[in-house]
Amino acid sequence: MNFIYNLYPVRAVFSIFQVVTSWLTPRNWFRWKPTSAGQLEKVEQKILNYCKNLSEKKFVPVKSEEIWTVVLNKEKEEEHTPLVMVHGFGGGVGLWIQNLDDLSEKRTVYAFDLLGFGRSSRPTFNRDPSLAESEFIDSIEEWRKSVKLEKFVLMGHSLGGFLASAYAIKYPKCVQHLILADPWGFPEKPPVNQEQQRLPGWIRLLATMIKPFNPLAGLRAAGPWGPSLVRRIRPDLRETFSEVLEDDTIFNYIYHCNAQKPSGEAAFKTMTIPFGWAKFPMINRMTDIPSHLPLTFIYGSRSWIDRSVGNRVKYIRNDSQVDIQIIQGAGHHVYADKPQIFDRIVKKICDTVDHNIALEQRKSQLATEKERNIGDEIQDE
Incomplete structure (x- = not known):
């Protein structure tokens, strides 16, 4: 889950109130300007212009749909294990802008917009939560086949982490x-009593009122004031991306990613229960991931995500490699809040994967040579 659950509730409600009241003035009645795919493309291009290692930008066919994909340092694909990056709720490839060049320094990196998000196709997902999840996962597998990836490191943030885990359960051989x-x-x-103690009554009331709507319905209702709404609710994003982006680019990007047809957003709502919990929690499925597949959790120390889950996974997967990294000073957008530290952790993981693959290849080569030598000795006798 991305920026929407990182809000200060009072600030969010007050900002929405300010935006709504501004609609009521006559001068705003005729200023409505809807979003478009072209506007999203334009603001994303402004972001991607920062990339130095960009090799390809393309729509990858996935059955009757398309998944928007960016590829960096394509020429290194045969030399090192590629890295595949899956964004979170309400996001897209542009939010990785501070990480793409660094992570692709010596390997190929693939980043794509999940089906139903960003510039990818926005189909109507199944209303059954398990089937909606499967549609996400199967689209990733079809994408993998289309780009002809055999082995890769898979990284997911927030909702992307949930889907990456589900993918590793269903299609583990490539990860x-x-x-x-x-x-x-x-x-x-x-339990309900614990949740009621944790949340103020007005928040529970507000959640009940907005329950029939998709999570970001208010952002779309804001129309041309959407970027302003994002800016008021999350002013910290300007500083977070200030080293690479100027003016309101990041706010415009988030707005145009989410102001169009709420396809993936509706699927996400189908997969959740109030207040933002998964209907089928991943903690109950982590033992379904093959024990030989290593896992690493990367948490921000200031994030609202419950990082004790990482320790629970480590406990229940005691026959598997499970590492937990906590980045001090980072929030939920751990990759953007502390990009240098985050990238250093990810690159070390990828280098370790390369090293282990090289060792396995060397062992296989030695075993083959040994069998060949034994065969030659038998023939000599």
């Missing part, structure tokens, strides 16, 4: 290491 950056959807929902 060399699973990296979960502040993943959403792992813990079970606490």
Whole structure:
């Protein structure tokens, strides 16, 4: 889950109130300007212009749909294990802008917009939560086949971490290491009495009122004031991306990613229960991931995500490699809040994968040579 669950509730409600009241003035009645695919493309291009290692930008066919994909350092694909990056709720490839060049320094990196998000196709997902999840997962597998990837490191943030885990359960043979950056959807929902003690009554009332709507319906209702709404609710994003992006680019990007047809957003709502818990928590399925597949959790120390889940996974998968990294000073957007530290952890993981693959190849080569030598000795006798 991305920026929407990182809000200060009072600030969010007050900002929405300000935006709504501004609609009521006559001067705004005729200023409505809807979003478009072209506007999203334009603002994303402004972001991607920062990339130095960009090799390809393309729509990858996935049955009757298309998944928008960017590829960096394509020429290194045969030399090192590729890295595949899966964004979180409400995001897209542009949010990785501070990481793409660094992570692709010596390997190929693939980043794509999940089906139903960003510039990818926005189909109507199944209303059954398990089937909606499967549609996400199967689209990733079809994407993998289309780009002809055999082995890769898979990294997902927030909702992307949830889906990356589900993918590793269903299609584990291609995943060399699973990296979960502040993943959403792992813990079970606490008992009702505990949740009521934790949340103020006005928040529960507000949640009940907006329950029939998709999570970001208010952002779309804001129309041309959407970027302003994002800016008021999350002013910290300007500073977070200030080293690479100027003016309101990041706010415009988030707005145009989410102001169009709420396809993936509706699927996400189908997969959740109030207040933002997964209907089928991933913690109950982690033992379904093959024990030989190593996992790494990367948490921000200031994130709202419950990082004790990582320790629970480590306990229940005691026959598997499970590492937990906590980045001090980072929030839920751990990859953007502390990009240098985050990238250093991810690159070390990828280098370890390369090293282990090289060792396995060397062992296989030695075994083949040994069999050949034994065969030659038998023939000589």
